[in-house]
Amino acid sequence: MTREEIVEKVNALLSEEFEVEAEAFTPEANVKETLSLDSLSLVDLVAIIQQTYKIKIPVADLREIKTFNDLYTYIETHLPA
Numbered sequence: 387m388t389r390e391e392i393v394e395k396v397n398a399l400l401s402e403e404f405e406v407e408a409e410a411f412t413p414e415a416n417v418k419e420t421l422s423l424d425s426l427s428l429v430d431l432v433a434i435i436q437q438t439y440k441i442k443i444p445v446a447d448l449r450e451i452k453t454f455n456d457l458y459t460y461i462e463t464h465l466p467a
Contacts, residue, residue, distance in 0.1 A: 392461050396454075399434055413455035420454070440466055 401408040404421045411420065423431060432443050435457075441464045443451075451457050 387462075387465060389458060389462050393458050395438070396435070396458060396461065399438060400431070403430065403434060411454050413458070414453050416452060417454055417457055418452075435461065439464075 397408040397411045400406065400411065400421060404423075404427070406421055417423070417431075418428070421427070421431065428448075432448065435441070436443060439461055441461065443460070443464075447460065451460055
């Protein structure tokens with residue numbers, strides 16, 4: 387899966403789930419602020435990513451994911467071979 391495919395799929399999933407226009411998902415935008423995430427909706431975000439990409443996101447790693455670019459890079463580097 388290419389980075390472009392990851393970006394497109396993540397943006398589509400999050401846009402639908404959190405009812406935010408995909409245009410708001412710029413690489414440097416803050417994920418929590420853009421999606422208006424509280425602790426419960428953050429769990430939803432993690433569940434969506436984990437289910438879709440079959441990867442685990444430990445809490446320690448989650449703290450490092452601040453921007454959409456961070457999220458795309460995390461998925462790209464943790465995809466099963």
